[in-house]
Amino acid sequence: MAGAVVILGGSLLMTSGPAMDQNDLLDWSAYDFPPSPPPDTGPSDPATILMYVLSDEYPTSGGSPAEAALNTVVRRRDTRFVPVLIELVRANQLSVSRGAGLEANVAALESLSGRSFGADWPAWVEWYGRTDLRAPPGFTGWKGRLLGRIDPGFEEFLPDGVEARIRVEEVLWGGVSVDGIPALDRPSVLPAEEAGYLQPGEPVFGISIGGESRAYPLRIMDWHEMVNDVVGGVPFSLAYCTLCGSGIAFDQRTADGMAFTFGSSGLLYRSNKLMYDRQTRSLWNQFTGEPVIGDLVGTGIQLRRLPVVVTSWQAWREQHPETTVLDISTGFDRRYELGAAYGEYFASPATLFPVPVRSERLPPKERVYGLTVGDASVAYPVGVLSSRRVTNDVVGTTPVALVATRGSLTVHPDGAGADSVYEAGGEVRAYASGGRLFRPGPDPGTVLDSGGGEWVVTEGALLGPEGERLARLNGILSYWFAWFEFFPRTTVYSDG
Known part of the structure; x- marks a missing residue:
């Protein structure tokens, strides 16, 4: 029986x-x-x-x-x-x-x-x-x-x-083959003044390491979702899950001297892309930078996140006039127009693949900026951050300051209908404030402390008038459903 x-x-x-x-x-x-x-x-x-x-x-x-x-x-x-x-x-x-x-x-x-x-x-x-x-x-x-x-x-x-730390039952086919969304490896770049294909207001991922800056336009990244590159002497992978709205930069090097390059597996876990490393062909969680299926499971490896920001091409150039940017001639035949790949998905309130764990505290595809410090995690709605411009908060026991002085990032692509929009979140940076309280400064690149001292917003730190440095914290800009999937104990910041 x-x-x-x-x-x-x-x-x-x-x-x-x-x-x-x-x-x-x-x-x-x-x-x-x-x-x-x-x-x-x-x-x-x-x-x-x-x-x-x-x-x-x-x-x-x-x-x-x-x-x-x-x-x-x-x-x-x-x-x-x-x-x-x-x-x-x-x-x-x-x-x-x-x-x-x-x-x-x-x-x-x-x-x-x-x-x-x-x-x-x-x-x-x-x-x-x-x-x-x-x-x-x-x-x-x-x-x-x-x-x-x-x-x-x-x-x-x-x-x-094979070793697995996630339920293999929940691994799904994403509709493409292995590397069907091809990574860009050490792609060709242009000086900013030669990138005539870009609109001033269109979104880019911006990365600045060791005095070198580079922009990765979303019109290109939407088609590739992965870049293996070197900036400022640091090898890194910019892993972009279009389904989650999250672009995360990882140092390819581990503490024990290993180094990995990545591609897109064509598989998903809870509507998040599973990337794979080319060295062992283990599958990794794009959101956490950890191996979840394969030979590397159980090794304790977790990739170190690097600062990345989503901003407009114009704002990035103003902040980093020496920047380079991806050449639109990638070697692949793609329709590199803003919104051509996923514009309909970005504009829709619906998810494309199953999402087993949901929370109704926010709409599934509301943009949030997520911070984790120790065991504490907080999701900040980008709309709230943009309206406040500077937000002082505490994550766990760590005082933080979030700077979103340039507002949210919504673009009407050229050649699209009047109702067509490309919404990419907003330019947000977070810093360990050390208990200082900040407010917006006279321009988007500065904030003021409680004594009126002017601090400069940079990619690596918040720089004070007396040479102080407040370290940048690496948050994640994503859709709410994705943040909640991997940080279900998160709190949600409220402007009330």
Whole structure:
């Protein structure tokens, strides 16, 4: 007799029941093949073999035994197969696996889960992300093999037995192949005065290290999402998740002397891109700079964030007249126009991929500037920061000052309709204030302390009138849903 299904607080759990054995799977004699593992996979656990049967890894002259396998799963009420069926529903929709067919897989999924989402795959993914369910043994290798039908590179990322610190069940295909969104490696750059393709008000990522400054226009970054570059002698990767609205710069070097370059895996986790390093092909969380699947999991490696700001091209040039900027001749054939790649997504209030963990404290795609200090995290709505211009606060026990004196950044792209906008957040920098209180200064590049002393806003520090230096803090500009996904204990700053 199978274990019982219990629903507690919206989470579906499977109580313990007797383990499957080979004869409990199905009547193998009904098919013209022996009950041996699929080629090159070697699974031996009966539940593992059953997954491969469900995904048509046992082709026979008499057809697929997937329907009989599906009946076995339902009969035994084995909820470990809920994530398997969610994968198969998507595989049916993408025509990469037929198995028992979409209708049969959906019916089995609804029977096992007690939910009625039909063929609404995003709803299944979001629901599953809020449960404590676990997949059968061998699920990672099976999923890698299934995704490998789209691109063999996915199978390399998800071999059987690979270390993982996230639920592999929640790793999703993002609609492109490995490096289908190609990184820019040491791209060609231009002096500012030669970059005639840029509008003064359009958004750029700005990075300044060791006295050297460079701008990375979003009209180009939207198409590439990753740059491996060197500025001021520091090798870094600018990892940009368009889905999350977050561009984060990481030092490629680790404390133990390792160095990595990165590409886009084509896979997602909770609507955030999973980047991969080219040295070990481990998958990394773009938001935290940590390896989450692969050989580097458990090593304690976490990339160091570097200061990056989103601002207008004109404002960046005024602050850094010596800056260089990406050459629009990248070597790739892309429509490098502002908003051409993701303009509709940026303008929409909706997310594109499933987001299992949500908070209604803010709209999902409201822009926030997130700060973490120790175990404390705070999300600052960019609209609030822009209206205040200078915000004094405390994160945990650390006094901070956030400077947003140039307001929010919204652009109407050339050639687009009057209602078309490209919203990119705003120019925000945060500093450890040491308890000093600041207010806006006479121009966007300065702030005043409580005594009227004038401080200069720079990329590395807030510079005081007597040579004081208040260190820059590396925050993240992103959509609210993304910040909350990875910092669920965050507080939200209120102007009240």
